[in-house]
Amino acid sequence: MQRLSALLGAALALGGASVAHAQQLPPEWTHGATCYEIMVRSFQDSDGDGIGDFKGLISRLDYVNDGNPHSTRSLGARCIWLTPFTASPSYHGYDATDYYTVAKAYGSNADFKRFVAEAHKRGIKVIFDLVLNHVSSEHPWFQSALRDTASPYRDWFIWSKTPTPVKNWQGTVWAKSPVRDEYYYGIFWSGMPDLNYRNPAVVAEAEKIGKYWLTEMGVDGFRFDAIPYLVETDGVVAHTPATHQLLHDYQAYLRTVKPDVYTVGEVTYPNDTLLTYYPEQLESYFAFEVADSLIAAVKNGKASGMLAPVLRLQADVPSNRFAPLLSNHDQPRVRTKLGGDMQKTRLATFLLMTMPGVPFIYYGDDIGMIGDKPDPRIRTPMQWTSAKGAGFTTGTPWEALAPDSATVTVAAEDRDPHSVLTMVRRMVHLRASNHALSDGELIPLTASNDAVSAFVRRDGDRAVLVIANLSTTPLRDVTLSSTTAAIAPGSWTLRDLLGASHATSLHVDASGKLSGYVPLAELAPLEGYLFELTPARPER
Numbered sequence: 001m002q003r004l005s006a007l008l009g010a011a012l013a014l015g016g017a018s019v020a021h022a023q024q025l026p027p028e029w030t031h032g033a034t035c036y037e038i039m040v041r042s043f044q045d046s047d048g049d050g051i052g053d054f055k056g057l058i059s060r061l062d063y064v065n066d067g068n069p070h071s072t073r074s075l076g077a078r079c080i081w082l083t084p085f086t087a088s089p090s091y092h093g094y095d096a097t098d099y100y101t102v103a104k105a106y107g108s109n110a111d112f113k114r115f116v117a118e119a120h121k122r123g124i125k126v127i128f129d130l131v132l133n134h135v136s137s138e139h140p141w142f143q144s145a146l147r148d149t150a151s152p153y154r155d156w157f158i159w160s161k162t163p164t165p166v167k168n169w170q171g172t173v174w175a176k177s178p179v180r181d182e183y184y185y186g187i188f189w190s191g192m193p194d195l196n197y198r199n200p201a202v203v204a205e206a207e208k209i210g211k212y213w214l215t216e217m218g219v220d221g222f223r224f225d226a227i228p229y230l231v232e233t234d235g236v237v238a239h240t241p242a243t244h245q246l247l248h249d250y251q252a253y254l255r256t257v258k259p260d261v262y263t264v265g266e267v268t269y270p271n272d273t274l275l276t277y278y279p280e281q282l283e284s285y286f287a288f289e290v291a292d293s294l295i296a297a298v299k300n301g302k303a304s305g306m307l308a309p310v311l312r313l314q315a316d317v318p319s320n321r322f323a324p325l326l327s328n329h330d331q332p333r334v335r336t337k338l339g340g341d342m343q344k345t346r347l348a349t350f351l352l353m354t355m356p357g358v359p360f361i362y363y364g365d366d367i368g369m370i371g372d373k374p375d376p377r378i379r380t381p382m383q384w385t386s387a388k389g390a391g392f393t394t395g396t397p398w399e400a401l402a403p404d405s406a407t408v409t410v411a412a413e414d415r416d417p418h419s420v421l422t423m424v425r426r427m428v429h430l431r432a433s434n435h436a437l438s439d440g441e442l443i444p445l446t447a448s449n450d451a452v453s454a455f456v457r458r459d460g461d462r463a464v465l466v467i468a469n470l471s472t473t474p475l476r477d478v479t480l481s482s483t484t485a486a487i488a489p490g491s492w493t494l495r496d497l498l499g500a501s502h503a504t505s506l507h508v509d510a511s512g513k514l515s516g517y518v519p520l521a522e523l524a525p526l527e528g529y530l531f532e533l534t535p536a537r538p539e540r
């Protein structure tokens, strides 16, 4: 694939003719931004029914970002991705029965608008989780199509007399109609019939939904669910040319409604496949391969190969066009992936926050909650305090709290300098203020010990040095080297941005390479270090 950055550069050089390419860049606020994923149902209950709601979420907004860039008691996240909250028969909402109305348990559309206003007041953008692929089988559109072959919604879905075979998919995609002798298409399960995007009326409805949330409800962008499966053609269920075209066209449409819309898509495939969704479709996508490599490195204490996925993305895509993460609402929680180890969780979080891209953190992972499948157990209520309902509710939580709810809480970690929460808060704020850390090129270094990951993030003459000891033992006299120019030649003072050690110095010769450099005599077990390089002033 052609290098996208080079392509964009060429396009920009053409001036007016480049508009189509230039418009693919995400909005300016994404530079240095961290996003926070929230399930409304599990964040804060305001009325004691055990179900989180928008009034509760508003009351917790200062935790996410209190609007003060210097605050140390606020995450400082610049955007919130809300998982689906419109009417649905399920607790998770990924099967809508109404795309336009907030589910009653969470409040009203007016409550949502109040939430958006309160978020915007604090500098938080709001990202709506848009499920275009399918609806609930209880959606009135589907019920009409199912029961009446003359229904105007009949061609909004995909029907077949026989369950015809499909390619590149394990599992059943055809569900038997309960009404007549036929089948309907639903890639995930019979309760989620796929919409038929070969029908222009469905595309028009999808545009109407997008426009409604951008203009009437004031959201700033969308997270797109399950996009590889949007348009199935000739029995191929995923990544079809028609799907790529639809994404391109839908993005272009959203731009006409809101020029600075932000979009991020879910493509749960490795980079080879992910890269086929650039350059001109959605603005950005989650980098699942980066998540896997970071988790594996910390879990196994081995740095080799950890950076390969992010280097691959960096080579082809501008940094704010991909979104690294460690976990989300579909996966075991970060600490569970790491065997329950809180120190490893803290280190993995540190590494996530040193990656290029726009990092996303799943609520609860900011304090190292545990949670494993089945799904409701990775979506348990946020643990604010050690009170009976975890400070989440005065009633009975909709789903039982995680077993560590009495000890792993925001209250317990709030002022603990070594907590996951403190690490998250510091790194979010550092990314917001340090351009090398948020947008700089990642240049890998070679460490003399494979348990150490080290790299530079460089933006012109500004740079930060990242070092992580992935092992559970202290390591002495680890040396760092580079095969290519890593740092601008000159004398540098290294300032520890996390305050764990004293400043050290570094002299780089004209080659810009590092050779046998010992940044610290000892690297503590499962510890991350972040140094800012500033030019050393010659003594007079």
Ligand code: CA
Binding pocket: 045, 046, 047, 048, 049, 050, 051, 052, 053, 105
């Ligand atoms: Ca409630």
